[in-house]
Amino acid sequence: MRVAVLVKQVPATEDVRIDDATGTMIREGVEAELNPLDLHAVEEAVRLRERFGASEIVALSMGPPRAAKALRSALAMGCDRGVLLSDAKFAGSDTLATARTLASGLRREGAFDLVLSGERATDGETGQVGPAVGRILGMSPLAFVSAVESVGDGRIVVRRAVEGGHERVEAPLPAMLSVVKEINVPRLCTLGGRMRARRAEIPVVGAAELDISDDRLGLAGSPTRVVRVSYPHVVRKGRVLSAKDGLDAALDEILGVLESRGIARGGERA
Amino acid sequence: MIESGGVWTLSEVRGGLVHQVSYELLAWGRDLADVLGTPLSAVLMGHGVAGQAEGLVAHGADQVYVVDSPELADFLPDSFARVLGDLVSRHRPEILIASATSTGRALMPLLFVDADTGLTADCTELSIETDERLLLQTRPAIGGNVMADIRTPLGRPQMCTVRPRSRRPLPEDRSRTGRIVEETPDVSSVMRLLEFLPEKKVGAPLQDAEVIVSGGRGMKGARNFAMLEELAALLGGSVGASRAAVDMNWAPYSSQVGLSGKSVTPKVYIACGISGAVQHLAGMSASDTVIAINTDPEAAIFRVADLGIVGDALEVVPALIGRLRS
Ligand SMILES: Cc1cc2nc3c(=O)[nH]c(=O)nc-3n(C[C@H](O)[C@H](O)[C@H](O)COP(=O)(O)OP(=O)(O)OC[C@H]3O[C@@H](n4cnc5c(N)ncnc54)[C@H](O)[C@@H]3O)c2cc1C
Ligand SMILES: Nc1ncnc2c1ncn2[C@@H]1O[C@H](COP(=O)(O)O)[C@@H](O)[C@H]1O
Numbered sequence: 001m002r003v004a005v006l007v008k009q010v011p012a013t014e015d016v017r018i019d020d021a022t023g024t025m026i027r028e029g030v031e032a033e034l035n036p037l038d039l040h041a042v043e044e045a046v047r048l049r050e051r052f053g054a055s056e057i058v059a060l061s062m063g064p065p066r067a068a069k070a071l072r073s074a075l076a077m078g079c080d081r082g083v084l085l086s087d088a089k090f091a092g093s094d095t096l097a098t099a100r101t102l103a104s105g106l107r108r109e110g111a112f113d114l115v116l117s118g119e120r121a122t123d124g125e126t127g128q129v130g131p132a133v134g135r136i137l138g139m140s141p142l143a144f145v146s147a148v149e150s151v152g153d154g155r156i157v158v159r160r161a162v163e164g165g166h167e168r169v170e171a172p173l174p175a176m177l178s179v180v181k182e183i184n185v186p187r188l189c190t191l192g193g194r195m196r197a198r199r200a201e202i203p204v205v206g207a208a209e210l211d212i213s214d215d216r217l218g219l220a221g222s223p224t225r226v227v228r229v230s231y232p233h234v235v236r237k238g239r240v241l242s243a244k245d246g247l248d249a250a251l252d253e254i255l256g257v258l259e260s261r262g263i264a265r266g267g268e269r270a
Numbered sequence: 271m272i273e274s275g276g277v278w279t280l281s282e283v284r285g286g287l288v289h290q291v292s293y294e295l296l297a298w299g300r301d302l303a304d305v306l307g308t309p310l311s312a313v314l315m316g317h318g319v320a321g322q323a324e325g326l327v328a329h330g331a332d333q334v335y336v337v338d339s340p341e342l343a344d345f346l347p348d349s350f351a352r353v354l355g356d357l358v359s360r361h362r363p364e365i366l367i368a369s370a371t372s373t374g375r376a377l378m379p380l381l382f383v384d385a386d387t388g389l390t391a392d393c394t395e396l397s398i399e400t401d402e403r404l405l406l407q408t409r410p411a412i413g414g415n416v417m418a419d420i421r422t423p424l425g426r427p428q429m430c431t432v433r434p435r436s437r438r439p440l441p442e443d444r445s446r447t448g449r450i451v452e453e454t455p456d457v458s459s460v461m462r463l464l465e466f467l468p469e470k471k472v473g474a475p476l477q478d479a480e481v482i483v484s485g486g487r488g489m490k491g492a493r494n495f496a497m498l499e500e501l502a503a504l505l506g507g508s509v510g511a512s513r514a515a516v517d518m519n520w521a522p523y524s525s526q527v528g529l530s531g532k533s534v535t536p537k538v539y540i541a542c543g544i545s546g547a548v549q550h551l552a553g554m555s556a557s558d559t560v561i562a563i564n565t566d567p568e569a570a571i572f573r574v575a576d577l578g579i580v581g582d583a584l585e586v587v588p589a590l591i592g593r594l595r596s
Pocket of ligand 2: 006007008009035037038041060061062063095098102116117118119120121122124125126127128129130
């Protein structure tokens, strides 16, 4: 069994600050890291090898040269090889162009039985890239996977997290799994793993080595365009009063609002 | 005559019934179709659902494409994507919108690859740029810090998923008339739903709650969430939480409200000890009425509150419970 994991380098979101004048993200001095949700995909790939055996786990990323760091993190957790797709021609890719590029990068590495991705990237936040890569490669689409129950005889059984519960779904291999946070707790890297990752050679693959024409790559190959960014301004003209000036008066106000909204005390229990 | 093109919405069926989000999409779709002067069509896939097509018309659809088959009883992404893709390639809608639910978010990424077009995730606002008749899709970006406007100049249909509860359905109008178009494409699937394991339910699901009592870091600890449970029960509501509270395990992830949690639009949202970070506001600012209780008079939550109480939630909430009980 061959397994691939898609990992993305993202800005460490807890640090994200916005330039007030331009409304764009301040990238200077912001740490980049492996997308936190992708840690769960990497962890699951390593666990799948431990449970069902896998001859190889390949981690793949598309991004600028410094995205090699995200791949090293994946190697430190147990992936065997990292491949970076990097070329100025990839710049400005939307989710479709990104998915095409990643799918082509995977095709170059041979056939995979399972491809894993995170549920969503903390910067793009679309959750579209993983499923789209699987679709391009003709794999069974399994999104929001919260557990892998079994893999064998050309089939996989997973649990999917959906509204109100979980589904148990069976599908033929090869399959594309986008995994949710609850699937596992990512391991801490060992020192040995980190040393190995630091020494590993990470091949960089450019547009010329992929089977896609230039007009299908990057901004040129992206059907969507971001035309504007703005600040969300939600302002209500509400009254603010202090409980110190009289708790009872404050409670009267709350009860008044509840009543005016038709919320009965002792409302029905749902 | 079947009218091709136009604006399409993807209906969602849960437990054999058309789900509320389908009507929310029709409210968005109605606006878009009216501006464009094109018909609004809903797609309805499932088993034993044909009889519910009239309800979609009553909520704004001019046409309903119905695919009713025992093999569509469960949502399976491969067959649903093939059926929808087949309809799209034959009838060529200009715009196709689906809900950003687990179903819509699993299905649409398959479809946009097949149709070789754009897909914008998790929109909170949709409009038409009249000069070019393009769909303008607005979604929160960069952790909810900014809103991004996105267009799809290349590729058709223009596709997006829309956040549940970003809009209320139009009032039902049973006097509306529409065309029901039954379709019989290939519905086979290579996948199988083995079982559905329901969650243990405490209160109504957050997205359906009329009242939400939400707690943040200001609640100071897990045990203080008991008073929020009590208040919610008294008001017939459910308990929500900020990410800070969820991260500290004071509340389960399923109750997280905000950008990386749920979007909610209750009649009344009561925020207790929540600062009002943009990422939290992204999930609750569309509530009808917001009541906020916070010790800090400068807290951002007060800017979106209809009623703000500067005070200690650990005092105000128990006192409120006392008054409701008396
Ligand atoms: C990518 C990203 C996604 C995110 N997604 C979400 C999300 O989905 N949901 C979400 O909520 N957050 C989200 N966040 C986190 C968000 O930025 C805030 O950190 C979080 O909402 C803060 O939670 P809080 O208001 O409970 O805590 P704090 O910001 O610490 O605020 C606590 C408040 O309680 C008040 N207080 C203290 N004691 C009392 C008392 N006794 N009585 C009354 N008030 C008191 C304080 O004055 C303060 O205003 C996200 C962040 C990022 C970067
Ligand atoms: N540039 C990229 N390189 C590698 N993997 C990616 C890239 N972009 C997205 N992914 C994968 O797709 C998932 C969903 O990303 P997104 O659709 O951007 O929210 C991520 O968690 C990654 O696993």
